[in-house]
Structure formats: structure tokens, C-alpha cells
Amino acid sequence: MATAKRIRVLLAEDQTMLRGALSQLLELEPDITVIAQAANGREAHRMAREHAPDVIVTDIEMPEMTGLEFAAALKESDSKSRVIILTTFARPGYLRRALDAGARGYLLKERPASELAEAIRRVHAGLRAVDPALAAEAWGADEDPLTDRERQILQRAGDGRSSAEIATELRLSEGTVRNYLSEAIAKLGAANRVDAARIARTRGWL
């Protein structure tokens, strides 16, 4: 035959300008076609079920449902589509969670646009496409030491909520909330709750 079938791609990215630009560029590739686009994880999940694309390219930080949750949901439902995470953040914790969720690729938005098409081809061919520098960094990276509760509470504390507010919201006593925060601060080697939240965020644990 003259031309092989094009690789059918679903593109999930909340920033319209980037999504549109990448989609147009990918369409210029002879062996790739963008069959669907989504602006959040939930929409993407629906479209993935409907179209069963060969490859899914998804951002992480999106409204409604993050790309990591989306990837996990796909794995759960035994989707055949292969997932590439495309994100701004070189956080070891993100990469780890992405791979746990079955992602085959992890690409940074700081890389040239040409690498995206290349990654799509690699992943479609059954290979992996993980940013090498990040992979190396993530290798020696610490595990997330936080428990679920600690994470919940740290999120809210980093947002400016007081112990009392957090306690009410989560139906806990105020002392308990302070205990968790104290634990989290110690585990992260932070100086206080805000510092702890900042540290957890930069490592992709929050």
C-alpha cells in the first residue's frame, strides 16, 4: 500500500493555545492525525472510551480531573491506548506516579515541539519515551513519606487555612490536626506548615 495508517492521537491539554498549536503541528506530520481533543481529564476519559485512540497525549494539571488521575482511570478500564504525559513540571513524584499509572512516555514542555511527534512514534511502536535527565533524577528520588491524611491537611494548611478550620472541615479535633502538621513538618525537614507545603509541592507529592 502507498501510505500506512496514521497514528490516531487524542490530545488533552487545558491551555487552548498550546493545544491548538500542537494539534496543527501534529497534523502536518504525514503519519500522525489528531482525532480528538479535550480540555480536561474527564472529557478526555470520555473521548478515550469513544474513540480508542492509539496514543493519548495529556497534560497533568487540568481542571475536573488531572492527567495522572486520567491515566490511572484508563489503566483501570484496560484501555489499549498508550499514554504520554506532557507537562511543565520536572517533579520526580509526578514521574513516579505517571509510570505507576501505566504511562509509556513523560515529556516536558521545555523540550522542542519536534520531540512530541518523535515520542508519539516511539510509544506507538511499543517503546518508552521518558525524558532521560528526569528519569535519572527520579531514580535516586525519595519516596513520598506522607500519609493520605497528612497530605490532605498539608494541602489546606498551605492554602492559608488555620488548624481550627481544617479540623472542622475534616471532622477532626484541632489537636489532631496540629499533630499531623507537626509530623509532616518533621518528615519534610521544614521550618513550618507553609514551608512543608512548599517542599511537598515542588517534589510532586501534593
Place this chain on the structure above:
Amino acid sequence: MATAKRIRVLLAEDQTMLRGALSQLLELEPDITVIAQAANGREAHRMAREHAPDVIVTDIEMPEMTGLEFAAALKESDSKSRVIILTTFARPGYLRRALDAGARGYLLKERPASELAEAIRRVHAGLRAVDPALAAEAWGADEDPLTDRERQILQRAGDGRSSAEIATELRLSEGTVRNYLSEAIAKLGAANRVDAARIARTRGWL
């Protein structure tokens, strides 16, 4: 003549993938050409002096020098280039500062990619190109009520630094730092320092 001269554009954006994608798309336009690209404000400033582009498209949040500082520096040096701010953030404070710095356009990354070329044409023709929804919102927006000192201190506090640390860093007494924070908290109607920093950030005051 057969073809008019193309509009010469400088593109400043730190995210390589977006910069590359937009640049390629703009090159597809018959009346636009991207003569230079920069990954931060300082680089952009150098290139603007060197190439004197017709239109400059710049992100705000970049390393070394922000797009707003860059625009202000251009205004200072009587540059003939017209500036379009291209950013993720629909913060009234950013728009205000952008216009103060002489920007002719303010476009959100949430808009379709096609609008960028349109904005470039409008601005090159001497018109303005400001996101209408944002302009309306910014109209009734409050001025930044913070003094320089309050801003400095609030930034650091929002980052998890203690009053004592901030005092040392800025050569102030600890009491003074607490006073400024108290003032800022009151002005912003916040519950505490972290809440205040969050509020100031979302309004583009930080």
C-alpha cells in the same frame, strides 16, 4: 508589488514547546515572519535592540526578567516595537501593569491560537488588542493597596519564611515585620499571612 512586507515578530516565551509551536504556526501566515525568539526577558531585550521588530509577543512569567519588566524597559528606551503580552493569567493587576508599561495587546493562552496572528495584525496596524472579558473585569478592579515594603514582606511570608528570618533578610526588627504583615492582612481582608499572600497573588499584586 506582489507581496507586501511581512510583519517582523519577536517571540519571547520560556516554554520551548509553546514557543516553537507558535513560531511555526506564525510562519505559515503569509504576512507574518518570526525574526527572533527569546527564552527570557533579558535575552528578549537584547534581541529587541538588535532587530527592532515590528511587534513583540512576550510571556509574563519568565526567568531573569519578567515580560512586564521587559515591556517597561522597552518603553524606557523609546523602542518603536509594539508589545503584546501573552499569558496564562487573567489577573487585573497584570493587565494594568502591562498597559502602564505601554503594551498594546494582552492576550490569554486560553484563547485559540488563531487569535494570536489576528492580534499581531491589529497591533501592527496601530490598534489595540486586549481580551474584552478581561478588560471589562479589570475596569472595576481595585488598585493594589500594598506598599513596596508590604509586598516584599508578603512575598517572603507566603514562601514560608518566619518573621524573624524576614527581619534578618531585610535588616528590620521582627516587630516591624509583624506590623507590616498585620497591615497587609487587614488591607486584603485575609485571615493570616498565607491567606494574604494567596489573595495578593491571584490579583496580580505580587
Place this chain on the structure above:
DNA sequence: AAAGTGTTGTGACGTTTGTCATGCGCCACG
């Protein structure tokens, strides 16, 4: 069955934070 881990709670203690009153020097604006 024992050990470990996570969740939740209490009480007590010292530190940090937020508020308020008050004061002084400086500079710009009318």
C-alpha cells in the same frame, strides 16, 4: 499472636504570630 502502621484523641508547654497603641524621622504635596 505479635509487631508495625495509620488514625484519632488529650493535655501541657514554649514559640510564633497577629493586633494595637504609641512614637519618631523623612519627604512630598498643597
Place this chain on the structure above:
DNA sequence: CGTGGCGCATGACAAACGTCACAACACTTT
């Protein structure tokens, strides 16, 4: 030339925060 705004400071008090010890219960792992 005063008046007000800003920067900076001190002292004092109440509230919030961070730490520690200790304890109970559920659940998993060994």
C-alpha cells in the same frame, strides 16, 4: 510650613502554632 503618608521601631497582650508524651483502636504484615 504644616499635614499626611510611609518607613521603622518598641512594648504588651491574646491567639495560633509547633512539639512532646501518652493512649486507644483498627488493620495489615510477619
